[in-house]
Amino acid sequence: MCGIVGIYDHKEASTLTYLCLYALQHRGQEAGGIVSWDGNRSFVEKGVGLVSDVFGNKGTLDRLPGKMSIGHNRYSTHGGSGKQNIQPFLYNFQNSSISISHNGNLINLKETKRHLEEMGAIFQTTSDTEFIIHLFSHSEKDSFEEKMLDAFRKVRGAFSVVMMHDDKMIVARDRHGLRPLSIGKLDDSYIFVSETCALDLIGAEYIRDIRPGEMLILDENGKRSFNIARENKKHCIFEYVYFSRPDSHIFGNSVDKIRRKLGKTLALEKPVSGGDIVISVPDSSNTAAVGFSQRSEARFEIGLIRNHYVGRTFICPTQAVRDFSVKLKFNTIRGVLENRKVVIVDDSIVRGTTLKKLVRMIKKANPKEIHIRISSPPVKYPCYYGMDFPSEEELIANQKSLDEIREHLGVDSLEYLSVEGLLSSTQMPKENFCTACFTKNYIEERKEEESL
Ligand code: 5GP
Ligand code: SF4
Ligand code: MG
16 A cells, blocks of 8 residues: 655645655555656655655755655555665656656566566566556557556556656556545646545645546646546445545545444444443544444443554564553553443454454453454455455454454454445445455456566
């Protein structure tokens, strides 16, 4: 998963890119980068860490001049976490400059790679994103637009991308619209962002989403829209469950509204009779927990406190303190939990490690009973489209039954939201969503294990 930004025609393009990346920090905390274009050449700044670590030092943004820029927050799911894999990627190609930021995972690349290498392509990274550039540069079509369309038509899987090619900006989304991508305007400038919360931060007005299967080109001739492929909506439903920020609007709806509805539906489907309090695992399940409490007798309480200043790079002292990683992040409020029948609402269980440690911690606060409710169905299958879901072996719901998971966690009850409940909570046609990690209904067959 990643966050992407494009700013077209604004005198403070790189500063706006920085601010938008800051608002999209939740989509990737591993690394960040910005490429700018000043009308003659490209400039690039990249680094490991949070956006403020990479760009917050005085002078960094001054090295990114120009009225056009793109940015990227990295959350590595593919191609390893090496420095050469930090985006945006920047290439020089036939005396021109081309750069790209990509959110999503491409699939079925082996054959394409063989073909491209036969034509002389030399891959510089282990990232799937590079394929779009090679397919463009090796395209036999005549015009720039057709070469770009050719490249996007030849890849499969998930892509929301912003690119620059000298004075042009190119913005595109796969035909399923798997990952979000919105258009905003600030005065006469166009702003492209993964989520609308970034538009709010810079005071830009939301215009619309890039349509699934749409490519936009912006240059001195204006803004032109092209069709990559016929739209076949399959939005990632996990964006609503966990990934997107609740203050964003994605896929045509408010994340807060749908996430709250997930909690409400869960409370109706899997109630806890006689529960005293509902708590969330901050921050990811706050909204769903509020929704749950609105449809149950139990009141919403804050029983877990999260330390927000835990960076990704914190090195855990191995074995020194049990459950140290979770203790760094959370602590309990004993007065809230003691002697209460506690309902914990969490958004998802992936490997099951977080909740297991949390339950151990919560038990020390002496609650009467612990009931867990999950505002999504069991995650049983890997995601090929960019979410960090590991192999089947690592997914606890693939390996254990509901009862075994409950026992493993050591709680009084455990229930998940049903797939029907998940889909009905969106109040949109259910065919519009990908649910493969819950249902195994993949959008397209994955031909091979990718090892590029
Ligand atoms: P696990 O069960 O693997 O210990 O962690 C599940 C928790 O991590 C959930 O509470 C959820 O908020 C969060 N989570 C869900 N999906 C992802 C993901 O793709 N990446 C990360 N880092 N966390 C996730
Ligand atoms: Fe989203 Fe799950 Fe589909 Fe991946 S498999 S795109 S996480 S719904
Ligand atoms: Mg969580």
